[in-house]
Amino acid sequence: MLAYAEGDLIAFETLYRRHRGMLYRFLMRSLRHRADTDELFQETWSRLVAARERYRPDAKFTTWLLQIAHNLVIDRFRRQRPQASPEETETVLRDLDAPESEQPDHALSEFEQRRRLQLALEELPEEQRIAFLLRVEGGLGLDEIGAITGAGRETVKSRLRYALARIRARFSS
């Protein structure tokens, strides 16, 4: 990124090729809408290009890139619909905590597993979904996710726990 800030276009192409897929999937699974994904994908890179001279190698490039993308996603969410309140989330999680004996325990085909994971991700509250995606798609740790989302370490852990519980509940249904 520093090289690109100096005018090296090849350096930017290298960065882009390396991170384009990850960013695109993060946006796609966060927004669940291709048109929005395309728009925010382009906007993310545009903002990165515009801010290239302000880049400092204190953090990973991936973190910086996902920070920009996350901000855009949150802005989009705020414009589109109100966020689920913490109370609503707790209610959902209580319902998911069904007795283990009541949950069907049968093997699922891989296709079915992927489909259920996809459905589970779509049903996750935004904060949990973003935290999960930042972890599995971006490969970020708790601190990095906290830095991007503006949440504390424990909050991030809590969001991830709830997300995993919902996903597992989807698989058990």
Added chain:
Amino acid sequence: MTTSRDRDQDLNRLLDDDGGEFGTLYRRLPRAEPPRRLDRAVLGNAARAVHGQTPYRHRWVVGFGSVAGVVLAAGIAWHVGQDALRQQSLNESGTGAAVVIPVQPITSTKHRHTTDAMKVDSTALAPMPAEPEPTAKAAKPQIMAPQVRAKSESVPPMPRPTPPPAAPMATPAPFPVAPTQSTNAPPAADAARGRAGDSTRAAPAQTSELREQSAPTRMRGSGAPAPSSSLELRRDMQLAPDDWLAHIRQLLHQDRRQQATESLRLFHATHPQHPLPADLQALLE
């Protein structure tokens, strides 16, 4: 029932390098890629940003080029202007050469202001009423200089004749004599003027004499003495009265009677109170 211990285990497995069970399953999901049009748009935007930056860094080149262009244009314009001025001055000097520097006007205009004897000459100029006032005004500085000299009897250095710039002043010659008159006038026109006393003819004849002075070939062809010029007469004016008379005698000795006559006439106009020697008075008759 899903316990908190199970959720912590899931979280720990998720935070492992491989992402645990769900991390692995997630990586098996269809891996969507951005379409090529997005790639082109993003890379194009990045390239434009980089290329748009370059002119800012080298903006001084544009500024320097602009200044150089302006300086070059100004230089060319200056050269063209100089050439035009040179050409104009050449043209004017050519015109000035064609018109004889009018010594005679000095004499004739002076006659209006000086002696009664010279009134004859000035009345002789009367038939030239077409003379515009500005010309007379322009001639005044030339008139005043000899008068001042006559009063002070000192001979300050004569201002050098101004070659080309003075030409426009001399161009509207106070005596636009018809060429036929001047060419047909006899060489000894002063004699005819004295004989007939016809002032109306005298002035053109006098002028024609002066013009003949600037026509050396004609003078040479007629066997006349070496032509005098207004410069010579001006030099004569710088002489002291006695020296001037001596110079006139010298001219007579050199058989340059015409020039001696002109010089004597000019002497008399410049120093009207100075008595003319008897041997030279005959020249004016």
